[in-house]
Amino acid sequence: MSHSPESARSPGTAIAPTLCRPSLWVPEHTITVDRTLELCRSLHGGHERLGTVLRMIENTGVLKRHLVQPIEDTLCHPGVEARTALYRREVQRALPGVVEEALRSAELGVADVDAIVFVSCTGFTMPPMTTWMINELGFRNDVRQIPIAQLGCAAGGAAINRAHDFCVAYPGTNVLVVTCELCSLCYQPTDSDVGTLLSNALFGDAIAAAVLRGRGGSGMSLSRNASHVVPDTEQWISFDVKETGYHFRLDRRVPGTMSMIAPTLRELAAHQGWDASALGFYVIHAGGPRILDDLSRFLGVAPDAFRHSRGVLADYGNIASGVVLAVLQRFFDDDVLPTGARGMLAGFGPGITAEVSLGTWTAPARRHEAAREAELTGVAR
Template identity: 55%
Template sequence: MIGSNRVADKSDLPAVLLCTPAIGLPEHVLSQADTLDLAARLHAGHPELRLALRLIENTGVRKRHLVRPLDETLRDTGFTERNRVFEAEAKKRVPPVVAEALTNAGLSAQDIDAIVLVSCTGFMMPSLTAWMINELGFRHDAVQLPIAQLGCAAGAAAINRAADHCRAHTGANALVVACEFCSLCYQPGDHDVSSLLSNGLFGDAVAAAVVRGDGRGTGVRLGPQASHVIPGTSDWISYDVKDTGFHFRLNKGVPGTMRLAMPHISSFTERNGHSLPSLDFHVTHTGGPRVLDALRTDGGVPEEKLWASRRTLTEHGNIASAAVFDVLRRLSDEKPADGARGLIAGFGPGITVELTLGTWQNDDPHTLTPITRTTAATAAGDTR
């Protein structure tokens, strides 16, 4: 069983809509050829260099975007400097992405009742959500929900938590922001193969999307959701937190994680009247090629339905919690038909699986008058 059946199996969930996301990519680009050359030079005497290079090539990542130039990225600095860069870059790069996401939803900052922020690559207290409220025009009574420790699964989890809020508060709108600067986790002193692989896989990005509580707009009409932690895998994806910052750790069992997750994913979709192969679209976190390969080989998902996730992985690498939003943006550009059904799936430390079923909807949000929590409650006769 996955998550709470009280949530996952309900067919009468209030309508909420995940609008078209916005994505921001840093200007510094690192190609796979550059990555391979760099790894060969920096680790020339490594006994498993050939294996590491082959693994990096097999990721299929052609390029990645970095918040800092390569020479600064490679510099060995402590946690203080890395976190200073995270805060400065977040305050620089989040605002334009948020503005675009609000425009996509046909809303303003004043229409947002909750902000869900996810990141696993830096730390701020007060959270970036408080800074956004003070500096970007959001209401001072907006609910803040910063999530820091779900890693790559956080994008899908944030969508689900935003939907929860909008369903609990009639007519409320929630903004989701994913801010991931994975290059700040580069540690030149880590020489194990998993570290070398991650150095060739992860990229930086900022993403944002609005969940409209009135269920209107263009995007995914969100339905049943589920969460699941795979037993015995809690140390398979992790951080060692040291004076130098976050040191990413991967267990050798991680490539086979999807085979462990697949029965739970299939059970969730079937319990809600669908099968994985029959769904029209898949918005899947691009953790690596084996995630997508398992959906095809073990889940029976046709390769052509994984195109958006493949393209995100190829063009941006693994951008952690921001990945599902980039995949959804690509899907939106193709304008799926009204009523197309699909799955949003995220995977991360735990090993955590976060799932949502949804239906595609095409409405122009700019022709709609926003329904706020107050007006919706008044229309429903709730005067509390």
């Protein structure tokens, strides 16, 4: 396990940049689990393990997913060139609003951003999308570009951790994190193995963004991070790259990986002097229900602690690197965590890789103002 630079600092001198409220965009087109089951029956009626696949789909916990195209278009494969053009067009159409909302939540403007971490495993552009953002959205020309393309679902946690490292290396700087996953553009009509059929029913499309402020702001103030690769699992989640693009491969052993990852989460918390089983909030990647069930069991955490992860899975499916930001957004929407609450953020993906952060909650200033006003009102009475 490797730790971020500030992990060697004493508690009194640690730098704690704050991860502010994320923004989330999902496309207008949707598909329900019932429609997914219907399509699986019609497209793969002769599959020898159809019954197993249908049961697995019903057990994902996914009720609805958002797609960048209508399902009829999604099921067609017009070629890599057409899909790449669609990826670029849709990202450039939706991204400005997502970025604007994230900056507004952080009470910053484009001129205040010193680096952009952009992660995506479902589309490829060069120059990276960060260059387009600098040219079209008004970011400074000296903004550091940090595109990450190959960490899949773990990339959301990795983006936050690399942003954290940047803020520690350059105190007072601000980093914009963007996750962009149009998973439906990786659909392959000719693939029918069980792992692929399950994935076709699990993944959804979304773009998310959040700002890590070097100073000030409210949200999750990060204190420590870690990365961990489970040995000899590099083929368990992968892309086969063929003439028709990316072909997703999912090994049946993946759902059981939490037994290998939970010790890393406990160790990281212990380095902080915390108990991983007794934190105030958990922002956990919702790769599927068994991932959450097993992690709950191995950490000794009540299932309700992962309620927002389950909620994101139900409403959007697995939106890959965007899951952790979507889950974090729900804690902001709850608006009940007290300042000082201890929490963990964890993303899991190819490798098998875990990217984990620890931090404490800083409640929005309005909460303190409201509490103080109520206290003064009570005294006056």
